[in-house]
Amino acid sequence: MARIIGFFNQASSMGKTTLTVNLGFHLSQRGNKVLVVDMDSHSWLTRLLSVEPNELKTSIFDALMAEKEPPIHKGIQGVDLIPANRELSALDANLSEEKNRQFRLQKVLKKIELEYDFILLDCPPNLALASVMCLVAATHVLVPIETTEKGVQGAKDFLVTFQNISQNLNPQLKIAGIIPTRYDGRKSIHKLKLKTIQNSFARAEIPVYPAIGFYTDFENAWDNAIPLASYNPRHIAVKPLEQIAQRLEVV
DSSP, X not given: OOEEEEEOOSSSSSSHHHHHHHHHHHHHHTTOOEEEEEOOTTOHHHHHTTOOGGGOSSOXXXXXXXXXXXXXXXXXXXXXXXXXXXXXXXXHHHTTTOTTGGGHHHHHHHTTGGGOSEEEEEOOSSOSHHHHHHHHHOSEEEEEEESSHHHHHHHHHHHHHHXXXXXXXXXXXXXXXXXXXXXXXXXXHHHHHHHHHHHHHHHTTOOBOOOOBOOHHHHHHHHTTSOHHHHOTTOTTHHHHHHHHHHHTTO
């Protein structure tokens, strides 16, 4: 059965989409069959994998509305993709009267999960219905946290959300770990916040993975629609990404 990992943080600009693509690539390079799912109406994951949202005939939105097998774009940068477009922004309104709407993504993924080792969910930066669906469908949640005060506050908000979801909707949900992001080791405030993050989650026995810095080559790789390891195999961030992928195999 697939590990279904939601990349989630209620705050924006934490690196969820970048991590989804790059860790998906590394997991596939390690011999795993990987599916990535775009659950954000902004469709950055879809665009990053060279699929134009405005040209889609069907998307994750259609699958969720009909509770049917989703459209899958095969073999893009080593992973398969279920794309999204702006229609996903209408999800809350369209399902506002539906009972058990939180379980629709779970039902959709059950139709295909046996085909994959990993299913990675790129969650939107909020706690709207799409994010709740992700956390209900997931077996694990992976949390990117920026090494700033904003990121530390976001971590506290996440723990409240996790407790609510795990107690009321998905008791099997586990925290796969925390990934400090946008880290700049030259800045004392980043070092301080990294230590705060590490200490806070260590007390809860939640793994904190190696920090990922904010590098221009992430943007360059994005512009070329390829993972960082394909753009620059010797980049300093490639090794920690590979280490995180390896550890996800045993969560």
